[in-house]
Amino acid sequence: MAAYGLYTHIASNKTRSMLLLAGLFLLIYVVVFAGALVMEVWSNSRGTLPYYLNAAFRDLLRVMPLATIAAIGWIIISYFGHQKMIDVITGSTSVTRKEQPRLYNLLENLCISRGIPMPKLKIIEDDALNAFATGLNQKQYSVTVTTGLLRSLDDDEMEAVLGHELTHIRNGDVQLMVIAGIIAGVVGLFAELLFRTFANGRYRSASRSSSQSSSSDGKGSGAVPAIIIAVVLLIVAWALSQMIRLALSRTREFMADAGAVELTKNPDAMISALRKIENRGELPGATSAVMEMCVDNPRSGFADIFATHPSVDARVAALIKFAGGHDPGPLALPGEVEEEAPALPEGEAAKTGPLSDAVPPGGAPIPGPWGKHA
Template structure:
């Protein structure tokens, strides 16, 4: 059943990718139609509403080659340059084995152990704790991690995070997420341009003469239709933007559960994934990153209204799943400091997560048989196995 679920997930990702690309063109045509409505109202203010609807449709048909070409050009640009665009937003840079031997060796060992092609490795100089994978084909795949993640996590935990990202690549999740970023980007950009056009035209002045370039004012019998058409155009633009955001809902949250499971399959260490998630929890907000970029990350702390638009399951749900199905041991939220603190001199700095805070780690259930807090052996096995770091199963 697990294999069936995995392979159907991969097949579904391919189908969704094609549907999302098709929806990109549909949303672009909707925005073009809205723009044509506004232009027709500006040029022929005072005409009946039916005239604007027919005229705008003719404009869309005439401009079809240009709008289709523009959408296709954006896809081509995104295909070749999406990594550069994401790196510009997040500050990711390529690193070599010489620059990051620890990280490079961990990733290379995972790839060799499963015969996976080695992706590019990138680093973000940031105190937050997060990682993500990008790419649309074998030559483009890359895994990016923050320096905060490297400083806060031990080797087992970093290996678990890398296994999570490699599973996203193997399962085809990366292509889906990048395509969603492309769609959100082009629709958002087009909607913003159209709103600028709308407000600029409004500032220029709406004439009510019936006929292009008319300098006279007609009776205002047709002005009501023009106002309705303008409202319709604005609604269409907003609708296109909202639908582009709903693309996020096509990114099934099950992909994160499967990536966690794939990490355990690669590393044979469910507790490494659990402790990594607990350290990252609430500490992964990349400064300056858009919501689309945050959706690529191992944990997205941003949540929508009533969790409806959240693209990731909660860390608690993921941990519970690993405990129930992967044989991991439960660890509650860690009382770690947030990655960025604000000292008296006003300079933000990283509070190291390497030193355990005072007080017990995890829940009271993790205490030893003698009642001592589990902080005396923070990564020990509460079931009575030998203390010390979680070993491989």
């Protein structure tokens, strides 16, 4: 039943992701419709609002095949070139067993244990603590880790992180995140082009002429409302594309953590790895799209609304609740000064702390979906 619940959750997550991905594609048509509204105002500044809306809809139907072909063409280009772009952005390089025997053997053992094809292994020379998986098919899959992560994590923790990334590959998260980023990028590009067009002043002249004509003969009152609708549609399309990307990323991190525990049977290693990575994963040269694929993304928005990852606290709490792990709390790395926790009154230590709600009075951890763990 435990495996059934886990895999049912994964299947449900994939279904929701595909629906969200379809929604991203539809946003391209919204942007095209907004552009058609603007063009109609330019071509005839004396129309009414219903005239502009109907004309823009007819334009959308005519342009839709071309917009679809253009979007698919961009996806195809990204399909073959995205890995090279990521390598250039992050400075990652492929490594062999001879160059990184410890890392290579850990990844290979995990793959062999579950019959998972071995992805390529890449290294980023950086002190940051992070890792990510990329690729759109079996030949492209790769797992990339930083040298800072290799130095700071022990074998069990590194194995947990590699299991996390392998789960992203196994669950189809990598493909969906790459494609979602591609389509969201197309939406953003179209929106930016139209906003730049607005900024060059042509829409202002159209609005002025519309205002003058409407004041003289009572006609042409639809240009300004049409422009306002176009701007609102662009803003909504861009905002929704970003929100969908966030939803795709945030839901998958919990599942990847769970998959890592399923692979390694060691929830404590996943928890301690997250605690060490916490707030130490910033890759200075990486784009937002790359950071969204990492184990942890410290670039969070206000009130955590626009954060691409759940907080480490939330992920650790889930591992404690469902996998019976133990939380050591924030961890200091060698060379860092660890803040001393305030002393607790005698008898209070057992009543507080991250495990107070997760461990029963007997002291044994609550069994998770993968069984008990010592």
